[in-house]
Amino acid sequence: MGIPSASTRVLAQRLLALEAATESAADARANEAVRVCEKLRIALTRFAGADGFTALLRRSLALARAEVPVLQTEAFKPDGCLEELATLADAETGLEAAASITAHLLGLLVTFIGESLTLRLVREAWPDASFDDSH
Numbered sequence: 001m002g003i004p005s006a007s008t009r010v011l012a013q014r015l016l017a018l019e020a021a022t023e024s025a026a027d028a029r030a031n032e033a034v035r036v037c038e039k040l041r042i043a044l045t046r047f048a049g050a051d052g053f054t055a056l057l058r059r060s061l062a063l064a065r066a067e068v069p070v071l072q073t074e075a076f077k078p079d080g081c082l083e084e085l086a087t088l089a090d091a092e093t094g095l096e097a098a099a100s101i102t103a104h105l106l107g108l109l110v111t112f113i114g115e116s117l118t119l120r121l122v123r124e125a126w127p128d129a130s131f132d133d134s135h
Contacts, residue, residue, distance in 0.1 A: 003067075004107030011122070011131065012036075012102035016095075018129055033098030039125040040105060047113075047121060056108050063108075064100035071097055 004012070019032040019039075037057060044053040065071045109118040119131060 004103040005110075008107045008110060009099065009103045012099055012106055014129075014131070015122070015126065016098055016102060018126060033101050036098075036102050037105065040121070043121045043125045044109075056105060056112075059108060060101050060104035063104040064097065067100045068097045071101070 015036045016032040019035040022035075041053050041057075044056065048056070061071060106118060106122075109121070122131060123129075
């Protein structure tokens with residue numbers, strides 16, 4: 001799996017922006033990725049199970065580490081949630097890290113289940129958002 005497509009990166013940035021709009025400035029940057037991953041975890045766990053989601057997130061993180069080296073210390077909780085990403089909120093690379101992890105997660109989904117099913121899962125996680133022009 002290489003670099004996510006431009007349209008996948010746009011979708012990732014859009015999801016991060018949706019989450020940023022729902023929280024205060026103090027929770028900005030990397031915390032957005034935690035919330036995006038949590039919403040995707042809920043939708044994907046129903047589809048692929050907890051282990052399936054955790055495997056996808058682990059692979060996403062491994063791919064993102066190649067782009068954003070500060071992610072080397074990121075770890076997972078047993079339920080598949082990101083543990084330390086919130087500590088990057090004040091870091092200069094927090095937004096880059098958040099976008100990279102999210103884009104790789106979406107890119108893996110597109111690779112394994114296709115674009116239309118990925119978008120269906122995204123729409124399920126963000127039912128009030130419109131994604132027609134993002135992909």
